[in-house]
Amino acid sequence: MSGGLLVAGTTSDAGKSVVTAGICRWLVRRGVKVAPFKAQNMSLNSFVTREGAEIGRAQAMQAQAARVEPTALMNPVLLKPGSDRSSQVVLMGKPVGEMSARGYHGGRQEALLGTVTDCLEQLRSTYDAVICEGAGSPAEINLRRTDIVNMGIARAARFPVLVVGDIDRGGVFASFFGTTALLSAEDQALVAGYLVNKFRGDVSLLEPGLDMLYGLTGRRTYGVLPYAHGLGIDEEDGLRVSLRGAVRESVVAPPHGEDVLRVAVCAVPLMSNFTDVDALAAEPGVVVRFVDRAEELADADLVIVPGTRGTVKALAWLRERGLAEALVRRAAEGRPVLGICGGFQVLGERIEDEVESRAGVVDGLGLLPVRIRFERDKTLARPVGSALGEPVEGYEIHHGVADVRGGEPFLDGCRVGAVWGTHWHGSLESDAFRRRFLVEVARAAGRRFVPAPDTSFGVLREEQLDRLGDLVEEHADTDALWRLIEGGAPAGLPFVPPGAPPSGAGAPESRGAAPDPAPQSPEGLEFAGSAGSRGQGLELARPAEATPQELELSGTAGSTPQGLGLARSAEATPQGLGEAAVVHVDQEAK
Numbered sequence: 171m172s173g174g175l176l177v178a179g180t181t182s183d184a185g186k187s188v189v190t191a192g193i194c195r196w197l198v199r200r201g202v203k204v205a206p207f208k209a210q211n212m213s214l215n216s217f218v219t220r221e222g223a224e225i226g227r228a229q230a231m232q233a234q235a236a237r238v239e240p241t242a243l244m245n246p247v248l249l250k251p252g253s254d255r256s257s258q259v260v261l262m263g264k265p266v267g268e269m270s271a272r273g274y275h276g277g278r279q280e281a282l283l284g285t286v287t288d289c290l291e292q293l294r295s296t297y298d299a300v301i302c303e304g305a306g307s308p309a310e311i312n313l314r315r316t317d318i319v320n321m322g323i324a325r326a327a328r329f330p331v332l333v334v335g336d337i338d339r340g341g342v343f344a345s346f347f348g349t350t351a352l353l354s355a356e357d358q359a360l361v362a363g364y365l366v367n368k369f370r371g372d373v374s375l376l377e378p379g380l381d382m383l384y385g386l387t388g389r390r391t392y393g394v395l396p397y398a399h400g401l402g403i404d405e406e407d408g409l410r411v412s413l414r415g416a417v418r419e420s421v422v423a424p425p426h427g428e429d430v431l432r433v434a435v436c437a438v439p440l441m442s443n444f445t446d447v448d449a450l451a452a453e454p455g456v457v458v459r460f461v462d463r464a465e466e467l468a469d470a471d472l473v474i475v476p477g478t479r480g481t482v483k484a485l486a487w488l489r490e491r492g493l494a495e496a497l498v499r500r501a502a503e504g505r506p507v508l509g510i511c512g513g514f515q516v517l518g519e520r521i522e523d524e525v526e527s528r529a530g531v532v533d534g535l536g537l538l539p540v541r542i543r544f545e546r547d548k549t550l551a552r553p554v555g556s557a558l559g560e561p562v563e564g565y566e567i568h569h570g571v572a573d574v575r576g577g578e579p580f581l582d583g584c585r586v587g588a589v590w591g592t593h594w595h596g597s598l599e600s601d602a603f604r605r606r607f608l609v610e611v612a613r614a615a616g617r618r619f620v621p622a623p624d625t626s627f628g629v630l631r632e633e634q635l636d637r638l639g640d641l642v643e644e645h646a647d648t649d650a651l652w653r654l655i656e657g658g659a660p661a662g663l664p665f666v667p668p669g670a671p672p673s674g675a676g677a678p679e680s681r682g683a684a685p686d687p688a689p690q691s692p693e694g695l696e697f698a699g700s701a702g703s704r705g706q707g708l709e710l711a712r713p714a715e716a717t718p719q720e721l722e723l724s725g726t727a728g729s730t731p732q733g734l735g736l737a738r739s740a741e742a743t744p745q746g747l748g749e750a751a752v753v754h755v756d757q758e759a760k
Contacts, residue, residue: 172294173655176324176360178304180335180345185367187228188638189334189395190303194236195639196648197299197655205297206232209286209319210247210305212257214442214479218565222550223263224248227445232303235635243289247282251440252479252526261285265548283318287326294327299655302329309352311670321357330362330659332651338368338397343379347666350387354670362659363389365646368397388664392654393646398637425455427620431612433458434470436493438484438513442477443567446510449598449627453608455619464492471615472506473497475513477595481542481570482527485516485534494535501537506588506611514583514591515542515570525569537589539576544569553594557581558610560603564594588614599627 177193179186190206197204211226218224223242233240242263249257249269256270262285293300308320308331324331333349335342346364353361364383369376373394380391425431435447437460444460451458459466467473475497478484488494497517500507509517518540521532525544534542551566557580564581572593577584583592598604605621612619642648 172298172300173657174294174300174302174327174329175651175655176302176304176320176327176329176331178308178320178324178331178333178349180307180333180342180349181339182306184334184336185395186303186334187232189365189367189642190301191228191232191235191635192395192638192642193301193651194232195635196642197301198235198237199639199643203238203296203298204236205238205293205300206236206244206303207290207293207300208245208303208305209290209323210249210282211245212249212251212305214250214440215445216248216250216260216443216567218550218552218567219263220552221263222552224260224265224548224550224567225263227443228303231635232301234631235638238297243293246285246289250442250479258479262289263550283322283326286318286323290323290327301655302327304331307349308333308357309349311352314354314357314670321353321360324360325356328658329360330654331360332362332365332392332654334365334367336368337366337376338370342366343383346383347386350389351666351668352670355665357670358665359663360659361389361663362392362654364391366391366394369394370397387666390650392650393642395641395645398641425619426622427455427612428618429612430455430457431471431608431615431617431619432469433472433474434461434467435459435474435476436488436513437462438476438478439487440479440483442479443511443595444476446476446595446598447474449604450608452627452630453604453625454622456608462491462493464496467493467496467500471617471619472508472611473500475507475509475516477511477513477567479512480527481512481515481521482523482529482532484512485521485532488516488535498535498537501587501589504588504614506614507537507590509538509583509589509591511566511568511593511595512570514538514540514572514593515568517589517591518542518572519575521570523570538584538586538591539574540584540591541573541575542570543573545571549593553582555581557597557603558606560600560606562594562597562600562603564592564597564600566593567595568593601626601628 175193177186177190194204194206206229208226208229211229213226213228215227216224217227217230217240219230219240219242221241225240225242225245226248229245230240233244246262248260250260251257252268256268259266259269261282290300290302302323304320306320308317310317314321318326321331323329333346335345350358350361366376376394384390433447433450433456435444435458447458450456461467461470475484475488485494488497497507507517509515515521516534517537518534519536519538521534521542521544523529523532523542523544525546546569549566549568549571552563553566554561554563556562562581566582570593572583574584577586579585580590581592581594581597583590585591598607604627605623605625608619608621
């Protein structure tokens with residue numbers, strides 16, 4: 171059995187994803203066969219593996235840091251928000267239904283822990299080390315009883331826990347102490363220590379505080395990572411900057427030609443896979459910004475309508491803000507527009523949606539001769555092809571099926587004048603194609619922009635991952651980290667009072683749970699007795715009284731039904747679905 175470590179955080183966005191990636195890159199450079207793992211992830215930023223499974227893009231990035239092929243084992247449960255109150259549940263890379271926040275946290279996910287622990291055990295049997303990423307904070311006391319992504323998975327695997335804190339936000343000492351003090355004695359026994367992230371200044375000024383923290387908790391700090399500018403690494407759940415700001419902190423290199431090229435990305439609701447524009451931002455002389463006002467499109471040389479988990483909602487948002495009218499005007503003037511996935515669907519003539527929004531037939535913007543029909547089965551693919559005379563690779567994640575009725579072929583979509591549309595995510599990471607596309611955009615926009623001939627997005631990505639590995643190697647106590655990974659948490663770690671509140675003390679466990687969502691139709695989930703295969707051995711039994719408003723994933727046969735019950739079929743064990751706990755919802759998407 172391999173060693174392992176859980177990287178937890180004092181808050182969402184403390185740096186768990188990048189620290190996990192940095193540890194993976196440091197380990198693989200010293201010859202350790204390592205894999206990343208996150209039991210449950212909440213993100214609209216996802217990826218498709220070679221076997222056609224959808225996982226969080228952060229885990230795909232961490233797999234690249236570990237120099238291994240990403241698989242569904244590395245992220246068995248993915249939640250894709252469809253509103254503030256509900257998410258699509260993706261289990262082992264395949265969608266199995268919509269679930270409300272209340273239903274998800276209601277103690278009815280017993281079937282999932284078996285899947286999660288089986289995946290982790292398979293990775294541990296194959297790799298020398300598994301570096302797990304937690305979600306949110308391990309001290310979310312309202313969720314601890316049902317947690318399997320933070321201390322729940324640490325307890326199941328007996329993994330030591332390293333708690334990461336973002337000192338740039340302030341309050342890091344209180345966060346470290348409070349996180350520890352709100353855990354039970356059994357959980358505290360696995361919390362080995364802390365890692366300070368995003369420190370600016372002289373570390374010697376921090377050391378007295380670290381000494382006092384050790385005196386208060388009996389736990390050491392394993393490193394102080396400096397604030398690193400310009401890391402364009404895939405983010406897990408949210409944009410790194412304001413939606414009206416420049417893409418992340420990328421340094422804009424001087425243009426290779428005489429002009430810069432300005433790219434405006436419409437910040438549509440439920441935006442997914444916004445990393446599609448990272449490759450553009452990596453080009454010298456290309457400035458990429460997220461915008462939400464029609465007037466911000468005026469000086470853009472290219473406008474991108476990105477992917478979204480809510481195509482009809484995004485279309486309404488574009489119309490409400492005047493962006494739809496501005497896009498139609500641009501198309502009429504021959505000024506470049508690119509629609510990707512949901513953005514491609516928006517640019518078409520008509521959308522027929524009885525699956526995602528259940529809005530029925532909705533008119534699109536009519537800029538491309540395409541009609542979209544949403545299907546319950548999700549397309550998950552890794553297509554390879556060519557466009558503009560250059561090879562292209564990408565990945566597809568969508569319910570909408572395109573009926574292309576004209577225009578010039580463009581990947582799986584089409585082009586009319588200066589308007590392009592495709593379902594392919596990631597196509598702009600193909601260097602030669604990206605350069606040819608930018609030449610086309612510059613010509614249509616009347617810009618004297620010339621793409622640099624030698625920009626390699628893959629090389630830049632590797633350099634960034636190496637930077638993460640360098641941060642760990644140079645600023646963490648790697649010998650002590652390796653002892654944790656190999657041997658587990660130190661024995662005799664002291665208890666920090668008061669510990670976790672007793673069950674039922676204080677606020678009820680349901681406090682803070684989101685209200686039930688508007689009616690959602692389950693996708694890919696089968697009612698008991700219907701024909702077809704059961705996804706991962708899950709079978710849905712619907713109470714006779716259940717109305718559509720009551721449909722909600724719930725628990726095992728013995729649990730109190732809340733509409734749509736999740737029953738475990740007798741023969742269903744292919745993915746180790748077993749007895750266990752509720753999955754923790756990561757709040758980072760918010």
